[in-house]
Amino acid sequence: MPSARTEYLTGFLQACLLLSPSSCLRHRKIYSRHFPFESVCACTVFAGKQCLLSCLIFSLFWLQLYASGSALMLPAETGRLRSGLRALSVWPAKNAAGREGTIPANYVQKREGVKSGGKLSLMPWFHGKITREQAERLLYPPETGLFLVRESTNYPGDYTLCVSCDGKVEHYRIIYHDGKLSIDEEEYFENLMQLMEHYTKDADGLCTRLIKPKIMEGTVAAQDEFSRSGWALNRKELKLIQTIGKGEFGDVMVGDYRGKKVAVKCIKHDATAQAFVAEASVMTDVCKAMEYLEANNFVHRDLAARNVLVSEDNIAKVSDFGLTKEASSTQDTAKLPVKWTSPEALREKAFSTKSDVWSYGILLWEIYSFGRVPYPRIPLKEVVPRVEKGYKMDSPDGCPVVVYDIMKLCWTLDPVVRPSFRELRQKLQDIIAKELYR
Numbered sequence: 001m002p003s004a005r006t007e008y009l010t011g012f013l014q015a016c017l018l019l020s021p022s023s024c025l026r027h028r029k030i031y032s033r034h035f036p037f038e039s040v041c042a043c044t045v046f047a048g049k050q051c052l053l054s055c056l057i058f059s060l061f062w063l064q065l066y067a068s069g070s071a072l073m074l075p076a077e078t079g080r081l082r083s084g085l086r087a088l089s090v091w092p093a094k095n096a097a098g099r100e101g102t103i104p105a106n107y108v109q110k111r112e113g114v115k116s117g118g119k120l121s122l123m124p125w126f127h128g129k130i131t132r133e134q135a136e137r138l139l140y141p142p143e144t145g146l147f148l149v150r151e152s153t154n155y156p157g158d159y160t161l162c163v164s165c166d167g168k169v170e171h172y173r174i175i176y177h178d179g180k181l182s183i184d185e186e187e188y189f190e191n192l193m194q195l196m197e198h199y200t201k202d203a204d205g206l207c208t209r210l211i212k213p214k215i216m217e218g219t220v221a222a223q224d225e226f227s228r229s230g231w232a233l234n235r236k237e238l239k240l241i242q243t244i245g246k247g248e249f250g251d252v253m254v255g256d257y258r259g260k261k262v263a264v265k266c267i268k269h270d271a272t273a274q275a276f277v278a279e280a281s282v283m284t285d286v287c288k289a290m291e292y293l294e295a296n297n298f299v300h301r302d303l304a305a306r307n308v309l310v311s312e313d314n315i316a317k318v319s320d321f322g323l324t325k326e327a328s329s330t331q332d333t334a335k336l337p338v339k340w341t342s343p344e345a346l347r348e349k350a351f352s353t354k355s356d357v358w359s360y361g362i363l364l365w366e367i368y369s370f371g372r373v374p375y376p377r378i379p380l381k382e383v384v385p386r387v388e389k390g391y392k393m394d395s396p397d398g399c400p401v402v403v404y405d406i407m408k409l410c411w412t413l414d415p416v417v418r419p420s421f422r423e424l425r426q427k428l429q430d431i432i433a434k435e436l437y438r
Contacts, residue, residue, distance in 0.1 A: 123192060124221045125149055125213035132171060135162040138214055142167045145211025149174070149192060156370035157398055159192065161199075165207035172206065176398070233257065240264060279367055282308070283403075284428050285316035290360060291421040293324075294353040300324050301351060303359035304340045305366040339374040343388050344415055354415035360424070361410025364403060369396040388413070402431050 093103045127138070129151045139146050142164050152158040152173060159174035161183065172183050174195065180188040181195050184205055189195040196210060203209040215221065226232040238257050245252035255264040286308055293300060301323040309317045323335065336346065342358035344350045362374050375383050375393060392411050395404040406427060412418045419427070 121216070121219040122222050123149070123196075124215045124219045125196070126192065127214075127216045129153075132160075132162075135160075135171075136169045139164040139169050142169075143212065145208050146214055147210045147212070148214040148216075149196070161206075163207060163210065170207050238262075238264070240266075280428060280432050282310055282316040282367065283364060284425060284432075286318060286360070286363065287421055287425040287428060289316075289318040290353075290356055291425055293356070294421045298324055299351045299353060300356050300359070301345075302337065302340070303356055303363055304337065305363055305371060308363070338380060339383055342415065343384060343413065346384055347388075350415075352415060353421065354418045357410050357418045357421065357424070358415075360421070361407045364407050364410070365393055365396060368399040368403065372396075387411075 091103055092100065094100045125147065126149045127135070130138075131153060135148060135150055138148060139162060144165050146164040148162050150160050150162060152160045155173065155175075158176050159181070161172040161174055163170050163172070174192070175182050175185060177185075177188075180190060181192060182188045183195070183199075187198070187204075189198065196213075198204065199206055200210045223232065238255055241254045241256060243251045243253050244263075251266050253264045253266060255262045286303075290300065290303065300318065300321065302320060303318070307318065307320040309319050311317075338346065340359045340362045342355040345355040345358075365374060366372070378386065390413065392408055395401075395407075406424065409419055410424075
């Protein structure tokens, strides 16, 4: 049975809806100061007005009543009340106890699918590998505080913050050191997002604080889109408790969200993670292409970064099939690139898809070393003897351990033990799933 308070509120709502709706600012001002809730309700009914204050108080009280576990029971025969409810925009709802009722629509948000005409990005101001001149063109016309971040052209592995200030563009190097980022080498940040947030609040040595991001063409700010669609959470309501797992790019933690236990993935270095997604897509595309050759019994024999074409959408295509042969054919080793070719192919002219796998490992090393020539500081004539004795190149700076592990698998001296391209593709897909989305 409805309580006396519930019956009173229901009757009050019915009375209000039977009267012509209008705003009573005079009553709101007078009665909110001098009269209790009941008096304001009476004023609303008998004055023939629908006060804004009474609606507000009623809505707040209604929500409180519903949250406490009570349900506002509405008579089925009250047709005019039903019509009025639609006018007031209320929604049917169910509380935690399973009781049904209605709540004001402005207290809830309909959760929609994330719809975006562009690519969602946590860092829409990150423009990747563009030149200094391109950055300055993007920040034109001048607008103090307009900014973007790009990959450093002079210091591979670092970033550059480009800021428009007083009619010109300033370029600040963002140094990546020991897994953290810094501009002044005094204060360090876990990721680019934290660094940008800091300089958005305070210039702290820059020519100006960061005011307006220059959004990369074709991207949409993920935070804005998630908020619009009702998927963004209020971080103040989320409490992190303890770490329960660690990945290459982040930790998994137990958290509390509105009294419920949840799992939270905390990204350590968002720029590194996003870069890995792009690099992993290239590596996977190449692997799929080589898997196709493998299935058709062809050996490329010249797989290297120089022979992989990458589109603006990070779609990679293997090219230059000048040395490609059927797996059973022989090849003049004088034409082969020594630093990319497997030891057995150079020594015995024994080519197979497993010799391409060796070259694939070199290709991965090229990607993570920003295009350096393999086996740096080792004379060409010494490469093969050292490799046959078990030498493997060190991991490039910033290369994830899981990717370097794949490189070492590809460089196994016994070709029989090396993985196939099919197995490599599965490993890459597992890495992406486990390290970024678990």
